Amino acid sequence: MRRLLITGGAGFIGTNFVRYVLGIDHSVEITVLDLLTYASQKENLQGLPVSRVRLVVGDICDAQLVDELVKETDVVVHFAAETHVDNSLKQPGIFVSSNLVGTFTILEACRKYNKRLHHVSTDEVFGDLPIDSTERFNEESPYQPSSPYSATKAGADFLVRAWIRSFGLMATLSICSNNYGPYQHQEKFIPQQITRILSGQKPVLYGNGKNVRDWIHVEDHVRAIWLILKKGRPSDSYVVGVNGEHSNRWVLAQILRIMGKASDDYEEVADRPGHDLRYALDSSKITDALGFEPKNTEFVKGLTQTIEWYDQHRAFWQNR
Ligand SMILES: NC(=O)c1ccc[n+]([C@@H]2O[C@H](COP(=O)([O-])OP(=O)(O)OC[C@H]3O[C@@H](n4cnc5c(N)ncnc54)[C@H](O)[C@@H]3O)[C@@H](O)[C@H]2O)c1
Structure with a gap:
């Protein structure tokens, strides 16, 4: 596993993954394939050793380019996707293209050259749970996606599973x-x-803010992916969560408090159509089978550090 091809490696989780892997394994060489959509920027990879990281700006739907890059790699880690639910309601076509056709293109190249693939998916494929239930999704839960984003991610997961089953990928x-x-x-x-x-505007809350999300620090997610690459059983799926369930209203209240604002200093806006109510995951499999242990279990501490990061890295978000 010396040469890694990382799709979407200039986006949020991809950037964190590239930085984590470079720090933990000094033999690894990384090629990032990224279209550099609005969600990413090449500066995210600034300061990394050029002898170990190469950025190729291109589309995962470009079969010739993907073929060339997959051929010369050992393992593909596939993050690239359109990821914003609101955008998927306005422009579903690019989600079908990047998330479905893009994943198909990656799969075909991996099949041709018999390369190991890790595919990064989201709990949104399961749909949502009632707010007041204690149920959690696991690897066996049925898929019931709600938005064009989650539907295209679900479709991509099915493609990956079909390539495992039908072609032994x-x-x-x-x-x-x-x-x-x-x-x-x-x-x-x-x-x-x-x-x-930070820019002097009021934060905004969709609807009543009761929607619950299972928050995980990105560093724990990338550690879990690295663990799966090292120890995971090819053909298996692993649910990754840290029991970090909080309502959007509670999370906003923490942000206001940490940033020294009054608890009512925000605006409520109309809810997003089809807004999922609650996500919650049961990560017993990755914990028991691979020994996964999250490190960032104090959400408020992680949130405080995240606030500091955005304060100290204004160039990252200003003028975008
Ligand atoms: N953010 C989350 O909370 C979360 C949770 C679970 C799973 N995921 C999954 O993790 C992956 C990464 O998510 P993220 O939050 O980093 O997203 P992001 O939007 O920050 O990054 C996506 C990256 O993919 C690139 N990209 C998009 N379309 C492309 C194309 N056609 N060709 C090449 N590159 C393309 C973008 O330029 C960007 O760098 C996605 O597959 C997402 O579904 C995200």
Whole structure:
């Protein structure tokens, strides 16, 4: 596993993964394939050793380019996707293209050259749970996606599973909950609130703010992916969460408190159509089978560090 091809490696989780892997394994060489959509920027990879990281700007739907890059790699880690639910309601076509056709293109190249693939998925494929239930999703839960984003991610997961079953592709999947931490675009819930406050605007809350998300620090997600690459059983899926369930209203209240704002200093806006109510994951499999142990289990501490990061890295989010 010396040469890694990382799709979407200039986006939020991809950037954190590239930085983590370079730090933990000094023999690894990385090629990032990224279209550099609005969600990413090449500066995210600034300061990394050029002898070990190469950025190729291109589309995962470009079969010739993907073929060339997969041919010369040992393992593909597939993050690239359109990821914002609101955008998927306005422009579903690019989600079908990047998330479905893009994944198909990666799969075909991996099949041709018999390369190991790790596919990064989301708990949104399962749909949502009632707010007041104690049920959690696991690897066996049925898929019931709600938005064009989650439907195209679900479709991509099915493609990966079909390539495993039909063609014997060596692939693993991770299905993770909501991530937070550095390098996340400010369109997403936590950085949106932080950057609005830092730029003198009021933060905004969708609907009644009761929607519950299972928050995981991005560093724990990338550690889980690395663990799956090292120890995971090819053909297996692993659900990754840290029991970090909090309502959006509670998370916003913490951000306001940490940033020294009054608890009512925000605006409520109309809810997103089809807004999922609650996500929650049961990570027993990755814990028991691979020994996964999250390190960032204190959410408020991780949130405070994330706020500091956005304060200290204004160039990351200003003028975007
Ligand atoms: N953010 C979360 O909370 C979360 C949780 C679970 C799973 N995931 C999954 O993790 C992956 C990464 O998510 P993220 O939050 O880092 O997203 P992101 O939007 O920050 O990054 C996505 C990256 O993919 C690139 N990309 C998009 N379309 C492309 C294309 N056609 N060709 C090449 N590159 C393309 C973008 O330029 C960007 O760098 C996604 O597959 C997402 O579904 C995200």
